Amino acid sequence: MTLKHDSIRRALTALACLLVLAGCLVVPGASVPPTANAAAKTITMGTSPDYPPYENVDAAAGGKIVGLDIDIAQAIADKLGYELKIAPSDFDGLIAALQSKRVDFVMSGMSVTEERKKSVDFSDTYYVASNTIVSRQDSGLNTLEDLAGKKVGVQLGSTQEKVVSEIENPTVLKLNKIPDLIQALKANRVDAVIVEDAVAAGYAQSNNDLNIAMIPAGDSGEGYAIAFPKGSELSAPFNEALQEMKNDGSLRQMIDKWFGTKSTVGSKVGGGWLHFDRIGSYMGYLLRGIYVTLLFTLVSAAFGFVWGGILSLFKLSKVAVLRGFSTVYTSVFRGTPLLLQLALIYYAIPQLTGYNIPALLAAGLAFGLNSAAYLSETIRGGIMAVDKGQREAALSLGIPYRTMMFSIIMPQAVKNILPALVNECVALVKESSLVSVIGVADLMRRANVVQANTFLAFEPLLVVGAIYYVLVLALTSVARLLERRMRRSD
Missing domain, CATH: 3.40.190.10 (Periplasmic binding protein-like II)
Structure with a gap:
């Protein structure tokens, strides 16, 4: 029994260390704020890269975002002496990204409207479409x-x-x-x-x-322009650079480049049901999304388990404040949509604190906090299922409460709730597709990119669906092996 408990305790310690390590790997990318900085000379552009030929992800070029808007933004950044950084997002989240100062400007085939003018400032029009x-x-x-x-x-x-x-x-x-x-x-x-x-x-x-x-x-007719936060100092220099590009003909050359090569996606697709042959060149790009999905799932599951275990102990505590906190926490996170929690963490933290939380870290935090609310009840049930006699025997031997919980009670509780923990991990793998709405390049986001690049709406989804299914089967198989091993250790 001691060996088994030591093994489980080491596994829990490893999970906690992995969570900290993964957080450290993700956080450094956010150490530089996205707003224009004269010293760093960087500027961040928000865009929705699913709108070729204005902006889309070129999977053949390692996932680089290309298009007319990108070329124009790069030319302006070069003229003004900035290094251009691109922050992808869904189109309906671009205005929120501006207002929360996650990005300095937006170029995404965005038309000028009176309603949008109430929230953002616009540059001069750079293209008129129909x-x-x-x-x-x-x-x-x-x-x-x-x-x-x-x-x-x-x-x-x-x-x-x-x-x-x-x-x-x-x-x-x-x-x-x-x-x-x-x-x-x-x-x-x-x-x-x-x-x-x-x-x-x-x-x-x-x-x-x-x-x-x-x-x-x-x-x-639609006039496309660059959007800025209200009162941005970038509006005037951007307009000057745009005017220079119009005068010297470079803007016209960019437009001709992108609107004169509409055939880049391949030959015309004829009749038939499916056209998987056109996705072959994108398989490497899609498969690289497995790493992002698994990293996100592992971090979320580890954080959710550790924090859920703490919450479960709060619920069993004799301290009323701790019991009340855990009850309210569980009620809030189980009573509101996960997508809402994700959006609030991603957009609200920069606006309220000034810290530009990375998309992957925001996703891991949102899913971990949400998962902890559900796991706290599962873990509490597992703890309550452990025979009371073991608790009484430990206390009679003078074993401290903390040692008793983490060395005797918790390992047995984990064994009791292992199937429920596996179900939660499976749910996290599948629900990870939600992170695509804030631009995380997971499997689902990459499927959207392939859809935009190939103009095929159905086939990329089938391929990614098969990948998700294989991941879930692999996770379930590992869980069965672990469960059998724990049974043999009794």
């Missing part, structure tokens, strides 16, 4: 009038939301990402999707079953 209707072939949906009473998809937070207001009695579906909208269109969940012209051209070229129809620019 909106386009994307529908299935032979649908006959070519004008806004044709969409009357139809189901129409638009990107959440985009100016296309305003375009659908011109349609008579539409049913509107708003999603975060363009690939999700195209998949909804292919699955007949919507009749048409409204997106920007260059993006629509890419999807039409790569999908034989899609049709595009341009909406006249006079009705819905």
Whole structure:
């Protein structure tokens, strides 16, 4: 019994050390604030890299973010003497990133609207685009009038939301990402999707079953500009640099470069169900997401277990304050959505404290705190399941309470709740896909990148789904081996 308990105690110590080490590995990347700094000469750009040709991740180039907006931002940064850093995020989180000062400016095909002007400042317009209707072939949906009473998809937070207001009695579906909208269109969940012209051209070229129809620019032309926090000192120098680029023709050259090479995604896809052959070159990029997913899961599980164990002891304590704290904590974290907790930690901490918490660390903290709330009840149940006689015998022998709990009671409790702990780890692996909304390059985020690059909406999701399934099977197998070993040690 002593050997087994020593083994479990060493394992718990190793988990705690691993948690600290992982935190140290993640934190240094955040030591430099994202705001422009004259001494460091760095400047951070926020973007949603799922909108080619404006910005997307080039998996063949090791995950580098490329596109028209990136080239323009780099040229301006060079002119002003800054080192450019790029912070990816979902489109609907870019304004929040500006307001929380996680980034210095945003370039992501963002249109200038009166509503947005209330929250951010804009530069001069650097490109004017037209909106386009994307529908299935032979649908006959070519004008806004044709969409009357139809189901129409638009990107959440985009100016296309305003375009659908011109349609008579539409049913509107708003999603975060363009690939999700195209998949909804292919699955007949919507009749048409409204997106920007260059993006629509890419999807039409790569999908034989899609049709595009341009909406006249006079009705819905969009001026794209750079967004800054209110009162930012960067607005004036950025406008000057933009004007120089317009005057010397370099801006026009960049636009021609990206809008003259729409065929970079490959040949047009014909009929048929699936096209996995086009994902082969992206497999290395997708598989590298396994490391991020497993690192995040391990850190979250270790932190959740340690903090959940402490909370369970609080709940069994005779001190009313500790019992009250643990009860309120559990109630709050189990009573609010995990996605909300993640967003609050990621966006609120920089705004309230000035500390630019890295995305991966914010995700590990949110998931660990949430997991601890559930594990505290599981661990408490495991402790209560240990025979009371062992507790009484330990106390009668004069063994201190702390030694008794960690050397005698807790190891047996862990053995009792091992299946529940495995279930929690499995849940963390699958729920880790939520971290993609704050730009962590996990498996799900990489699937979104491949969707944007290949203009295939369904196949990348199937590949990533298979990877998740294999990870869960491997985790379950390891848990079975551990459980059998612990049984033999009795």
